[in-house]
Amino acid sequence: MTPPSNLAYVPFISVENMMRLVHSIGVETVLKELTDAIxxxxxxxxxxxKTPRVGSHSDVGVIELMPTSDGELYGFKYVNGHPTNTKQGxxxxxxxGLLAQVSSGYPVLLSEMTVLTALRTAATSAMATRHxxxxxxxxxxxxxxxxxxxxxxxxxKAVVGIEEVRLYDIDPSATAKCARNLAKTGLKVVSCRSSQEAMEGAQVVTTCTADKQYATILTDNMIGEGVHINAIGGDCPGKTELHKDILLRSEIFVEYPPQTRIEGEIQQMAKDHPVTELWQVINGEKPGRRSAKQITLFDGVGFAIEDFSALKYVYDRALKTGHFQQLDMIADPDDPRDLFGMLQRAAEPA
Amino acid sequence: MTPPSNLAYVPFISVENMMRLVHSIGVETVLKELTDAIxxxxxxxxxxxKTPRVGSHSDVGVIELMPTSDGELYGFKYVNGHPTNTKQGxxxxxxxGLLAQVSSGYPVLLSEMTVLTALRTAATSAMATRHxxxxxxxxxxxxxxxxxxxxxxxxxKAVVGIEEVRLYDIDPSATAKCARNLAKTGLKVVSCRSSQEAMEGAQVVTTCTADKQYATILTDNMIGEGVHINAIGGDCPGKTELHKDILLRSEIFVEYPPQTRIEGEIQQMAKDHPVTELWQVINGEKPGRRSAKQITLFDGVGFAIEDFSALKYVYDRALKTGHFQQLDMIADPDDPRDLFGMLQRAAEPA
Structure with missing residues (x-):
């Protein structure tokens, strides 16, 4: 069997290489650079x-494909959401995820995206919070x-200079785990016994719970004037985190309205409830926060472009640092019409 | 860095392992078993x-994602079609492609599918031809x-007992390549100088050209009574192979009408032109060929279920034969809520 040519190989970033890559740059630097890339x-x-993600729903969860392209590169992410998975460990x-060349259709990167999605989701919240x-x-x-x-x-912390985080979870062991992990990061960490207590003095609140159901993590009385909310956990049909009254008091910012109206907090609202697209704020086309008293809400569900940006970011870094391996994923016969000949010759002794 | 747990690994069939797997079983046996599996x-x-594939079209080609699920397993294929690629070698x-468990969303197989798609496309034609x-x-x-x-x-040959193949291509070197590859297979191979000559005495014709344009590979006068046609090459919008008059004389069988009306030969016809779904013929719900004189046409565009069947087939065989490798693709922290802790610990010296 003759060895495959270079075209047959696709660089692959495993979980282990992703973690090495992140540490070689530094977690906070990665989060800052990713925020800028997105x-x-x-x-x-x-x-x-732009197309809304393609979901396959079952009783216990969802598997989704999220494709996009900028005309030069094509990217997609495979992602599942199975809230009861934690019970099975x-x-x-x-x-x-994958990046490919639009001009040839050939993949150029395959990457783990469990760690990378966690990073890009946080970077997207940081971007929204900055604005x-x-x-x-x-x-x-x-x-x-x-x-x-x-x-x-x-x-x-890295992008907008947060100094104190106030933690609450219905499961105190989750709060203990988070507090432990943040202990040496330079952040002041306060573990709280209620959402209300966690909200005390907070200018920013992120909700990131995982139950697949309509839940009310925050009620209207908890949210004071001037607060910015990143609502991250409500990200599929039937899953929301905020009481409707909060939405009615907030100026709502979203990634891609056709997707957010199905998956986000605003699935509780009328189909024409006014929202602002975040990219237009970033572009300067639309105002962001207009007063100190306003409540702003980023109804984040995660969009394919964020994954695209993240894949492109790690692609460049992985090739430079060597934190990847080569996968023999693409059949590449010498004569492209001779796929069968390649298969036939593979049977011959070398 | 502690080694990842078993759950973190996804079996991967490289091109090399796919070829080894196929030869360990035998090409014709694989084609027969795949036909039965589909x-x-x-x-x-x-x-x-069932959803029509999700395509990203550009001037030079298309990149598609083709997902499906049977409720237990979920599968999707990434596939590109770039007719001018051959010019760049x-x-x-x-x-x-990928298979995942619906119950957990965890991938269970990643596989090359360039070789596998060639096999399943042929197996699907064989299945249609058998009926x-x-x-x-x-x-x-x-x-x-x-x-x-x-x-x-x-x-x-393997599925319906074809003994003689008559070859034609506008490029004689393609015909020579095909004849050479088929030389020791036990088939009688006849190289022809025109489509008309290739059609002489043939009960079955397969058209599998690759130009992305409306082309007329076969005209009405070439198709006699009783012939079965597998039209395989016309498989995206703007790409067809047969003259409309052939379609008007044929009983047309398709995989999934919503997709075939966009991508298949029948994009030339009215939106309600009658077609029969192949699965109903196989199930016995609808008649297939009804007379010796009838022209039957399988307007094949390739459907996600065929890829699903093919992935399931090689998944079972690869695990048995060991023709795969393990990819560290899934982050699997001991405590599933502690992804950050896993990342943090990866920075510590082992």
Whole structure:
């Protein structure tokens, strides 16, 4: 069997290589650079091919494909969401992604995206917070202290200068885990016994719970004037986190309205409830926060362009640092019409 | 860095392992077993989650995602189609695919699918031919002698007992390549100088050309009574192979009408032009060939269920034969809520 040519190989970033890559740069630097990379792609938003994700729903969860393209590169992410997985010791969300050349259709990168999605979700919240939170915000509350919580805390520290995080989860052991992980990060960490307590003095709140159901993590009385909310956990049909009254008092910012109206907090609202597209705020086309008293809400569900930006970011870094391996994934016969000949010759002794 | 747990690994079939797997079983046996595997899934067609493929089109080609699920397993294929790729020494079509558990969303197999798609496309034609061609067909014509041609010949030999293949391609070197590859397969191979000559005495014809444009590979006068046609090459919007008059004389069988009306030969016809779904013929719900004189046409565009069947088939065989490797693709922290802790610990010296 003759060895395959270079074209047959696709660089692959395993979980282990992703973690090495992140540490070789530094977690906070990665979060900062990712925020900038996503923001850069949001400024060229109209360029991208946009379709709502393609979901396959079952009783216990969802498997989704999220494709997009900027005309040069094509990317997609495979991601599942199975809230009951944790009971079997499995991740609620696992993911991997791919980049390919539009001009040839050949894949150029396959990557784990469980760790990368956690990073890009936090970076997207940081981007929204940078544009929408009150200037000089120093205190944030995190309601839901699961797998996403520490990433949210570090991204907001790195990007907007958050100094104190106030944690609450219905499961105190989740809060203890989050507090332990954040202990040496330079953040002041306060563990709280209620959402209300966590909200005390917070200018920013991130909700990132994982139950697949309509839940009311925050009620109207908890949200004071001027607060910015990142609602991250409500991200599929039938799953929301905020009481409707909060939405009615907030100016709502979203990634891609056709997707958010199905999956986000605003699935509770009328189909024409006014929302602002975040990319237009970043572009300067629309105002973001207009007063110190306004409540701003980023109804984040995660969009394909964010994954695209994240894949492009790690692609460049992995090739430079060597934190990848080569996968023999593409059949590449010498004569492209001779796929069968390649198969036939593979049977011959070398 | 502690080694990842077993759940973190996804079996991967590289191109090299796919070829080893195929030869360990035998190409014709694989084609026969694949035909049976696809036919089995066609009999339980209503069970499957069906969506038309999600395409990203550019001037030079298309990248598609083709997902489906039978409620237990979820599968999707990534596939591109770039007709001008051959000019740069690249494959027109490359592909890979994935199987995952619906219950957890965890991937269980990643596989190359360039070789596998060639096999399943031929197996699908063989399945259609088994149900639609005149009984005792011995002679087939293959118009278009590119990467798919030899697979078509061998599948029809293995499944319906074809003894003679008559080859034609506008490029004689493609015909020479195909004839050479089929030389020791036990088939009588006849190279022809025109489509008309290739059609002489053929009960079955497969068209598998690759140009992305409306082309007329076969005209009405070439098709005599009783012939069965597998039209395989016209498989995207703007790409057809047969003259409309042939379609008007034929009983047309398709995989999934919403997709075939966009991508198949019948994009030339009215939106309500009658077609029969192949799975209903296989199930016995609808008649297939009704007379010796009838022209039957399988307007094949390739459907996600065929890829699903093919992935399931190689999944079972690969695990048994060991023709796979393990990819560290899924982040699997001991505590599923502690993704950040896993990342943090990866930075510590082992």
């Amino acid at each position: 923001e850069h792609d949001f400024t060229r938003w109209p360029l991208f091919d 499995l991740q609620t969300v696992t993911a991997f 929408l939170a009150p200037k000089g915000s120093k205190v944030m509350a995190i309601i839901g202290n699961g797998a996403q919580s520490e990433f949210q805390a570090l991204a907001l | 036919e089995h899934d066609f009999t339980r067609w209503p069970l499957f989650d 690249l494959q027109t079509v490359t592909a890979f 639609l061609a005149p009984k005792g067909s011995k002679v087939m014509a293959i118009i278009g002698n590119g990467a798919q041609s030899e697979f078509q010949a061998l599948a029809l």
